[in-house]
Every structure is written in C-alpha cells, then in structure tokens.
Amino acid sequence: MIKPSVLLFALLMSAPAWYRLLLDEVDLIQVLIRFLVAVPIAAVLLAGLRFVLAGYRKAEEEPPGTLMTPEPYESPEPGKTS
Template sequence: MIKPSVLLFALLISAPAWYRLLLDEVDLVQVLIRFLIAVPIAAVLLGGVRFILAGYRKADEEPGSAVTPEPYEGKTP
C-alpha cells in the first residue's frame, strides 16, 4: 500500500504540471502521467530517507540491562 506521505511528495514534485494545467498550457492526461511517474520516484526517495534515518533510531535495550537506582548512603569522612 502506498503511504500518504509518498502521495503528498509526488503531488509536490508534480506541482509545476498542475500549475500549468490551471493556465491551460497542458492537458489533464499529461499532468496525470507526470503524477504517476512521480509516485515511484517519490517512493524511492522517501524510502532512502527512511533507510538513512533508521540507523539513528534508538535501539531497544535488553530486558535485563536496565539500571535500577539504589539509595545513596552519604558517608562523610
């Protein structure tokens, strides 16, 4: 299934074509073809960004590695 962020990014990529449609410089069919071409390009670009950012996510800690706080007994010399 295509994520909404991919469709929004594809719409952003094809925005100049949509603007030219408003000015009657291109046909609707050409604009839709450009949008359909932009969808896989946007999916690949956003997939690359997700892949790069996945390395920066905090790794899940092991269940036994949690540090438990202990009361501090202040010893004064």
C-alpha cells in the same frame, strides 16, 4: 499500500504541471502521467531517506546507560609520585 507521505511528495514534485494545467498550457492526461511517474520516484526517495534515518534511532533492546557516581580524587602529596 502506498503511504500518504509518498502521494504528498509526488504531488509536490508534480506541482508545476498542476499549475500549468490551471493556466491551460497542458492537458489533464499529461499532468496525470507526470503524477504517476512521480509516485514511484517519490517512493524510492522516501525509502532511502527512511533507511538513512533508521540508523539514528535508538534500539529498544539497548539497556539504559549505567549511572556514574562521582568518587573523590585524592591527589598525591607534592613532590611524590605514585
């Protein structure tokens, strides 16, 4: 099943051809062929983008971070080393 985002991206990629169709510079068949060529290209590009962005998602299996409780710092007396 083709995702709606792929179809929308393919429509945006073939938008110049659709505009030229409105101006009667190209045939409808040529515009539809350009749209059909744009669909697999859009699918590959969006799949690559999803793959790259998947690495930035948080894993659901990770336990939440442990809380740090502040502890007082005891500084050594001046002139003494520990």
